[in-house]
Amino acid sequence: MDPSSPPEQETGNCTSDGGSLTEEVHLRRFLCYGSESATYRAREQKNPCLECVTSLTGLLEAGRGSEAVQEVRNISMRGGVRSSGPALFALAVISQHSDVEAKRAAYGVLKEVCASPSELFSFVQYKKELSGAGQRGMWGRALRKAVADWYNGRDALTLAHHVTACKRKGGWSHQDLFRLAHLKPASDAITLVSKYVTKGWKAVQEMYGEQEKTEDVMKVFMYLEAVEKIKHTSDELEVAHLIEEHKLEREHLLTKHLKSREVWKALLKEMSLSTLLTHLGKMSADKLLCSGSAETAAVCERIQDEHALLKAKTHPLGVLLVAESYKRGHDKRGKLKWKPNRDVIQALDSAFCKCLSNVESTGKRFVVGVDVSSRLGSVALGSFISTVTIAAAMTMVITRTEPSAEVVLFSEGAVVPCAVSADSSLLQITMQLVQVCSSCTDCALPITWASENDKVVDVFVIFTNNETWPGRSNPAQTLRTYRQKFGVTAKLIVCGMTTNSLNLVDPDDGGMLEVCGFDSHTADVIRDFITGVI
Template structure:
C-alpha cells in the first residue's frame, strides 16, 4: 500500500508514461484500447465491436513516431498478464504493426505472434485483421515474413496439443488450418507436425495409408492414436463407445457431432471435464434438458465441483461471475426466452456457497478505496444484459472491495447527505444489500463522497461511485473535487463513475486520465477498475 503522503509526482513513473501525470497521452490511449477496445474514458459492459481504425488513433500516431517496438511490447504485456478485457484489440494492433512500413516494427510483431495468439482462434482472428487492413492496398498479405511466422506458429507447438487444437477449432472467420498451412508453405520441422499437416490438408485416409507400414517415432505414435480416436468418434453412432472414448481421451464438445449432443449421457460425460466457467454458463440448459435432474448423482457431482475450493481456485472463478450465473439460473429462463427450467435447489445452494469461497481468488491491489452507493430499491432496476438487480450488484461490488482490500470505506449518499455504512467482511450478500438500500436515493451528486473524504482527512486512491440513476447531478465539478482531494491528501486519486443502468453515456468529458465512466457492469468492469487503480491504463 502506498504511504498516505505519496505525492502526485510519483504518478509520472507509471507504465503509461508522459510528462503530466493526468494527461491522456498516446500511451495511455493505447493502453485503454488494448484493455477494452476504445481510447475513450468510457467502458461499456458487454459491448464488443470489432476493433477498427476509428478507435486506434493513438496506435497509428505511435507507429508514425517510430514507436512501433514499444507498441508491440505493450500488446504482449496486455495479452499475457490477463489485463485485456477484450482480446480482439490486441490481434488488431499486432496485425497493424506487422504491416507497418518500418522493418523493426514488422519484425517485432511477427516475433510476438506466438505469444499473443496462443490458440488457433486467435491466429485466425489475426490473419483476418491482416486481410481487412490490406483491402485498400494492392499487394497480398502472404509475404515471406508472414509465411515464416505462421510456419513457426505450427512448428513450435507441442505435437499432441496441436493435434487437439486443430480438431477442436477447425476454422474461424473464414479461415481454416488447411488455408494457413497451404498459404504459408509450411515445411514441417518434425515428423509429428508433418503428420498433423497431412491430416489437416489431405484427410485421415491418406494419413492411414502413409503411416500404416512405417517405423514411427513415439511422438508420431501418440498423435496417430489420438487422431484415430477423434475419427472413430466422428463415425460412431454407439453412445457407449463415444462416451468411453471421450472420457479416456478428454475429448471436448467441439470434437463431437451434433447428433451426439442430443444424448443426455454424452452431456453428462462432457460435464465431468468441462471447464468450470463453461459449466456455470450452461446450468440452465442442462436443467431444462433433464441432463441434471433433482437428486441425481450427476447433479450432486456438479454441485460438489461448483463449491470445491480447489476447483474454484484452479479455474480462477471470480465471485462476480458466480453472481451473474446464479441470478441467471434463478430466473429459470434463457435470454431468448425459448429455454425454460425449474431451478434446482441444490444447485442454487452450491452456487451460493461458491460465491463466498471464490473471494479467495480476488487478488488485492493494496490501494485505498471508497465505494459510494446511490441505488434505489426499485426492483425493476436491472443491470443491462444480466438478471441482476442494481441493488444486489452494488452490494456484491461493495463486498468484493471490503473482503479483498484492507482499506475500504463504503458510503451511501442521497439528497445532499453521505452516510458511512457498516459493511463488514463477514456479512452475507443479503445483509449487505439491506444495509445499502436503507436510505432512499434521490439526486445523484457524485461529488459528495469526494467532499466527505477530503473534509474527513482521508486519503483515497480510488473513488467508485455506483448508481442506477440515469441522471447525474453535481454540486461542483467532479474533476475540480478530485483535484482538490489530490492536492490536500497528496494521493494519486482516481474516480470511477458507474451508471449501473446506463447503456453508454459519458458523465464528464475530461482530459483527466484519472477519471473513468462505466456503463452497465460486468466482470470486465472490475478488471478495468483494477487496471486503473494500478496505473496500467
C-alpha cells in the first residue's frame, strides 16, 4: 500500500462498484450537460425533452418535486453548466405538474435561475411547448405572477439594461410578456421602463420629457435616451462618449459602430473578462490590437490580471481554448480573419499559468494515463486544439493542483511512468508525451499498473487518441478487480478525444464516466464527477 494515503480514506470495506446511480445523480447530470447518461459528448447540443430526463419524472411521481426544484436551483447557482437550457426546461416541467408545492417552489426560484431575459424567454417557450394549450391558454395566475415578479424584482436601471440589450428570443419579446403577465409596475422607474417597452421611446418623451422626475426615474430616462441616441448617430466619438457615460454594451450598438477603433476602446473599459476573451479575434481583425499600441497593452494587462481571472473563475483550459483559437487567425467558419498579435498570445500563455491557482484541489489520489499508441497530433472533437496539447494541459492542471498525482504513458503491453515536476511548462510536458509511439491501445493498462505496483488510487483519468480499442482487458472489469483488491471506490474517467463513442465503461456504475471530444465545459464535467456532484 502507498504510505502517502490520506488518513480520511477508508480502505477496509471492499467494494466493486462506484455507488448507486440515484434519480438525483441522473438529474444533476442532465442539468450539467443535458444527458442522464455516463457519457459527455463535446459536440452534442440536443434540445431538452422529456425523454432526456426520466429522472425528473420519477422524482415528481414519487412526490419529491420540491427536492427536484432545489437540485435545479443549486446546480444553476453554482455555475459551470454547459447551458441553462436543461435547468429552464426542468423548471417548466415541474411547473406543469399537479404537485402544488412543487409548482410553487419552481416559480419561487424562477428569478434566481433566470438571470437574463434570454433565459426568461426560453422558460416561457418551454412552457408553451409543454402545455400544448397555445400561447394564451398557458397563462394562468401562477405564471403571470412569476413573470411579473421577475420584472419587478429587478432594479429599474438594471431592468432598462435588460430590455434594451436583449429584446426578443424564440418568438417572444418583452412587450409580449408585459402584456400577457398583466404587469403592474412596482415603482415609478419601472413604470417608465414599461412605457418604453409597450409604447416606445416617442411615447416616453411625450410623457416624461418636460415632467419633473425623481432621481431614479431620471437615471432610467437618461439611460434610455442614450440607447436611442446611439441608434441614430454615425459619429464614432459621440458613440464612444455615450458608451463610457452610460456603460452601454456591444448589444446596444449597430454593426457599423463595431468598425470603429474609438468605439472598441470605449467598450474595453467596462467589458467583462469573458467577453474580452471572446472578442480578441474581432478586435485584431479591426486593427485595434496593433503591436505596441496602448490598446494592446491595456488588453494584455486585463488578460493577465490575477484578481480578474479569479473573480471570473476562469479555468486554465478555458484560456487555452481561447489561445489556440486566436492563434489560428480565423473564426470557425473562416469568415472573420485576423493576424494574431504576439503580445496577446504571450499574455494568454501567462494567463493560463496564472489560472492554475484558480483550480482547487479535490484531495484525491490520481493516476493520469496518456495513451501513446498513436501520434497525438490530431485535433480533438469540439475544439481547435490538438489532442496532445489537451492531454498535456490536463496533466499539468492535475499535477499542479493535486498533492498526490502520478502520470504514466501507455501503449500495448507497456506502461512508462512520466515525471512531471512542479515547474514543468506546458511545452515541456507536451514534448514528453510525443516521444513515445507504439501500436495498439489498452485503456486498462494504467489500472493494471497501479494494481501491480500497490498504488492506492481514488481517480484514474485516461486520455486516448484512438476510438474503441478495448485492448486485452476490459477497463470496467479491471477497475472492479482493482476496487476489490484495495477496498477503495476508485473512479474511472476515459477521455476519447477524437471520437463520439467509446463504450469502455459500465453506464450503470456511478464511478465511471466517458468523455468524447473536448470543449470549454469538459474540465468542469470531469471535476463535478470526481467530487460526486454528478
